Amino acid sequence: MSRLEILKTYKIFIGGQFPRTESGRYYTPLDKKGQPLANMCLSSRKDFRNAVVAARKAFGSWSEKTAFNRGQILYRIAEMLEGRKTQFVEELVKQGSTEAKAKQEVELAIDRCVYYAGWCDKYQQVFSSVNPVASSHFNFSALEPMGVVGIIAPQTNGLIGLVSTILPVIAGGNTCIVLASENLPLCAITFAEVLATSDLTAGVVNILTGTEKELVEQFHSHMDVNAVIYAGGNKEHALAIETGADCNVKRVFVYANDFTKATDENPYYITDLQELKTTWHPIENVGGATSNY
Amino acid sequence: MNRNKTFKNIPDFKLSPTVDKVGVEERVARFQTRSIKNESKVQGLKLVLNMIDLTTLEGKDTPGKVRQLCYKAQHLHDLQEGLPTVAAICVYPTMVAEAKKALGNSGIKVASVSTAFPSGQSTMEIKLLDTKFAVDNGADEIDMVISRGKFLSGDYNFVFDEIAAIKEACGKARLKVIFETGELASLDQVRRASDIAMYAGADFIKTSTGKIQPAATMQVTYTMLCAIKDFYRKTGVKVGMKPAGGISSSKLALHNLVMVKETLGNEWLNNEWFRFGASSLANDVLMQLVKQETGHYQSADYFSID
Numbered sequence: 001m002s003r004l005e006i007l008k009t010y011k012i013f014i015g016g017q018f019p020r021t022e023s024g025r026y027y028t029p030l031d032k033k034g035q036p037l038a039n040m041c042l043s044s045r046k047d048f049r050n051a052v053v054a055a056r057k058a059f060g061s062w063s064e065k066t067a068f069n070r071g072q073i074l075y076r077i078a079e080m081l082e083g084r085k086t087q088f089v090e091e092l093v094k095q096g097s098t099e100a101k102a103k104q105e106v107e108l109a110i111d112r113c114v115y116y117a118g119w120c121d122k123y124q125q126v127f128s129s130v131n132p133v134a135s136s137h138f139n140f141s142a143l144e145p146m147g148v149v150g151i152i153a154p155q156t157n158g159l160i161g162l163v164s165t166i167l168p169v170i171a172g173g174n175t176c177i178v179l180a181s182e183n184l185p186l187c188a189i190t191f192a193e194v195l196a197t198s199d200l201t202a203g204v205v206n207i208l209t210g211t212e213k214e215l216v217e218q219f220h221s222h223m224d225v226n227a228v229i230y231a232g233g234n235k236e237h238a239l240a241i242e243t244g245a246d247c248n249v250k251r252v253f254v255y256a257n258d259f260t261k262a263t264d265e266n267p268y269y270i271t272d273l274q275e276l277k278t279t280w281h282p283i284e285n286v287g288g289a290t291s292n293y
Numbered sequence: 294m295n296r297n298k299t300f301k302n303i304p305d306f307k308l309s310p311t312v313d314k315v316g317v318e319e320r321v322a323r324f325q326t327r328s329i330k331n332e333s334k335v336q337g338l339k340l341v342l343n344m345i346d347l348t349t350l351e352g353k354d355t356p357g358k359v360r361q362l363c364y365k366a367q368h369l370h371d372l373q374e375g376l377p378t379v380a381a382i383c384v385y386p387t388m389v390a391e392a393k394k395a396l397g398n399s400g401i402k403v404a405s406v407s408t409a410f411p412s413g414q415s416t417m418e419i420k421l422l423d424t425k426f427a428v429d430n431g432a433d434e435i436d437m438v439i440s441r442g443k444f445l446s447g448d449y450n451f452v453f454d455e456i457a458a459i460k461e462a463c464g465k466a467r468l469k470v471i472f473e474t475g476e477l478a479s480l481d482q483v484r485r486a487s488d489i490a491m492y493a494g495a496d497f498i499k500t501s502t503g504k505i506q507p508a509a510t511m512q513v514t515y516t517m518l519c520a521i522k523d524f525y526r527k528t529g530v531k532v533g534m535k536p537a538g539g540i541s542s543s544k545l546a547l548h549n550l551v552m553v554k555e556t557l558g559n560e561w562l563n564n565e566w567f568r569f570g571a572s573s574l575a576n577d578v579l580m581q582l583v584k585q586e587t588g589h590y591q592s593a594d595y596f597s598i599d
Contacts, residue, residue, distance in 0.1 A: 221588070222590045223589055223590060223594075223595065224591065224593070248592065248594075
């Protein structure tokens with residue numbers, strides 16, 4: 001007798017937990033043949049608010065972790081992802097990718113985790129500076145994470161788009177709320193399971209599923225969100241975010257690329273979400289033979 | 294305001310009613326399903342603000358911290374018009390004079406913890422002195438702790454006499470009796486402690502010190518509200534209720550108001566008879582109020598630090 005397959009309930013990811021949406025609603029994305037993929041949570045603004053609360057709570061401990069430790073945890077994500085490779089490939093195929101392309105996407109995602117894991121304890125040295133000034137001051141600029149970042153992930157490429165937008169944000173010590181691709185959301189929640197088992201502080205990454213149209217306003221109007229990354233590809237939504245973000249002067253970044261190329265990774269994705277803090281420290285002489293520090 | 298007194302004819306506290314825990318949980322769950330419309334919510338939130346005993350009870354408290362808190366009590370969020378003040382400031386006895394001075398004639402009361410708060414492990418003599426010191430410095434309300442050790446070993450007379458003695462020492466100040474329900478283990482014990490305190494003269498009964506978890510769960514508060522209702526029916530004397538500790542969200546505070554209304558009625562829905570002991574609740578309520586007005590969820594960055 002053939003056995004019934006146990007289907008997975010895809011829930012959202014907030015504060016390290018997998019709750020159902022507070023609204024109790026769901027939607028059913030379809031695959032290319034018009035068959036339902038799964039019942040996904042249709043997140044509401046209250047889920048978004050809860051996610052922001054979780055992200056804010058996690059920001060303190062995550063940003064205070066040593067850069068080296070953050071790197072270790074990101075590397076751990078790569079390890080966990082490697083272990084679940086077949087599951088991700090299967091899901092991508094379900095969502096309409098070919099076997100070969102799916103394998104390529106998953107491998108790229110794993111490599112990208114390792115790439116950003118490496119940058120965790122290096123971007124600060126590369127992008128901080130000691131500045132020459134015309135007075136007796138030791139003047140230096142260092143990077144600090146912005147805080148809570150809202151991310152609207154690319155609509156295409158359910159896995160690599162998600163990974164490529166999340167990783168540089170958390171590598172730099174920020175925490176985030178991510179809205180997964182509306183039509184290709186399966187990998188996002190499975191990726192949340194990876195995050196939940198990677199020693200990542202609960203609340204550093206919070207993943208919601210649902211429609212961009214409904215939630216886009218929340219991303220730019222919430223006063224406790226410090227920056228928004230928009231990679232959804234809808235010009236109207238991008239404009240709405242850019243104009244709406246003025247309520248608390250959020251930083252807004254609109255990414256137009258699809259992150260599938262191996263070159264779609266660079267440390268500037270990390271520094272985008274960093275504020276530069278410059279400090280003037282009084283000192284007798286700077287540099288040269290008379291320097292005494 | 295009718296005030297409680299120490300009763301001469303007291304029931305046998307060993308026979309205090311037992312509490313149906315499952316029933317309490319079901320009832321409490323239903324309070325949390327009430328749909329509160331926006332306009333009522335705004336009214337409710339303002340009422341919550343007006344019921345708060347803004348509290349600082351830390352070893353590191355200084356006169357400066359107390360002055361800052363007193364300022365906050367009077368100016369919750371000046372950008373928002375039409376806000377009430379909180380009901381009272383709750384501090385240690387040594388800070389009462391400072392708080393009294395800082396609050397002036399704002400109408401905000403000063404509550405002082407006493408009787409070797411939070412453990413209550415001290416001699417009767419010291420507890421009385423502690424209370425008198427606070428009252429002499431101008432405390433309007435005294436928050437005493439019961440001797441949980443004596444209570445749990447069944448020495449109910451000791452607990453009763455202690456509360457009665459402190460009640461006497463309070464003079465005109467209103468007496469709140471803290472049970473520290475997190476240490477009482479069962480709802481039956483909470484009910485018994487409530488009966489003892491009310492017959493001994495408590496003007497308020499209060500769940501917790503805020504130092505022990507769990508603190509003011511809705512189950513515990515509901516049990517105490519029911520005890521207040523029974524006491525009122527028997528004696529005609531009103532007793533106030535103060536859940537303290539763990540109530541830090543507006544939502545939970547509103548659920549508590551629903552519970553008070555449906556258990557004791559509108560007469561208890563003011564800061565004469567119901568208080569929240571809290572330090573971080575005020576900011577959450579303020580953020581919700583501003584959210585109701587602007588439509589945008591707020592950030593703690595734009596509100597005063599507790």
